[in-house]
Amino acid sequence: MADTQSAAISTRLNWLRAGVLGANDGIISTAGLVVGVAGATTSRTAILTAGVAGLLAGSLSMAAGEYVSVSSQRDSERAALEVERQELATEPEAELDELTDLLAARGLSRDLAREAAEQLTERDALRAHARVELGIEPDELANPWHAALASLVAFTVGAVLPLLAVVLPGASWRVPVTVVAVLGALTLCGVVSARLGGAPVPRAVWRNVVGGAVAMGVTYAVGHGLGSA
Template identity: 50%
Template sequence: MTRLHLHRERHLVSRIGWLRAAVLGANDGIVSTASLIIGVAAAAAKPADILVAGAAGLVAGAMSMAAGEYVSVSSQSDTEQADLARERSELAGNVDAEISELAGIYVKRGVDPATADTVARQLMARDALAAHARDELGISEMTTARPIQAALTSAATFSAGAALPLAIVILAPGAWLVPIEAIASLLFLALLGGIGARAGGAPVWTATWRVTFWGALAMALTAGIGRLVGTAV
C-alpha cells in the first residue's frame, strides 16, 4: 500500500499584507523622525526642544500612518466587497453562464475545454463564490485586504522605528548629535532594509541600498533647510 505524503509549502506571498505595512511603518518612522531631529538640531535648537520635536513627530507620525493605512486598505476592502456582491448576484441569476465563464478562464490558461468545464463545475459545486473570487477577481485569503491589521502594524512599527533615532537624542552628546544621529539612523535603515528583504525573499543588497539612499537624501535636505531657517531666524 502506497502512503501519500503531503508536502505543505509556505509561500512568501502570504506575508505580503503585514510585511508591506511593517517595512513601510518602520522605514517611515526612522526616516521622518531622524530627519525632523536633524533639521531641528541644524537650526541650533536646544536639546530639550529637539527631544520634544522628536517625541511629537513619533506620536503624530504613528497616528498618521495608522489612519492612512486604515483608510487606504479600507478602500481596497470596499472594492473587494462590491465585486463579491456583484459576483454573488450574477451567480444567483445565471449559474450556467458563470460556469462557462470560469471554464473559459481555465481554457485561456491552457486547460482543454472538457477538463476546464469539469473543473469549473466541481469547484462551483463546492463553493461557487470562492472559485470566482479566486480565479476571476484575483481575491484570495492571502491577499485580501485587512484594514485593522494594516493600521495597527503601521502604527506599531512606525513607533518602533521612530524610537531608535529618538533614543540617540538622549544618548548622544549635544555637539555631536547631528552626525551621530545621521550615521546611526542610516545603519538602522540598512538593517531594516536587509531584514525586510530577507523576510520577503528579495535581494538583500538592493533593498539595503534603496532604503539607505532615500533616507540619506531626506536627512540631508532637512538638515539644509534647518540650517537655512536657523540662520535666517
C-alpha cells in the same frame, strides 16, 4: 488546500513587507525632523519635543491613511463578491461557462476545465469565482483595523531609534551618532525588504541609505541656516 496555504503565505509576506516599509518611513521622517531641529538648536527639550510630535503625527497619519486605504479595498472586494453572488443566482450557466473559460486559459484542456469548473461550482460556486475570476479569498478580506494598527506600530518602532539617538548623547555628538544609527538601521531595512521582495540587496540598500542621507543632509542644512539667521 494548496491555494489557501499559498494565499496565507502571500498575505503574511505582504504584512511583513508593509511593516518593514512602515518602519523605514518612521526612521527617515523622524531622523530628518530631529536632525533639522538639532541643526537649529542645542536644546534637548526642543529636539525631544519636535521628535515626539513628529513620531505621533507620523504614526497616526500612517494609521489613518492605511485604515482608509484598506477600508476602500475591502468595500470594493465586498461589492465585487456581491455582484458575483447575484450573477451566480441569475445566470448560473453563463457563470459556469465563464469559469470554464478562465480555467482553460490557465492551461487546462477544454474538457478538463469544464469538469473542474463543475466540481468547483458544486463545492462552492462563489468561492471558486472569487479565487479564479476576482483573485479574492472571501474568508481573508483585509481588516482595516489590523492594517492601521500595524502601520502605527511599525512607524513608531522605526521612529524611536533616531529619537533616542539624538537626545541621549551630548550636544556635540548628537548629529553624528544619529546619522550613523539611522544609516545602519536603513541598511538593515534595505536588506530585509530586498529579501522579502526577491530584489537585489545592494541596490535596495543603496537606495535606502542614499535617501536617508539626503533627507538628513537637507533638513540639517535648513535647520542650521534658520538657526543661524
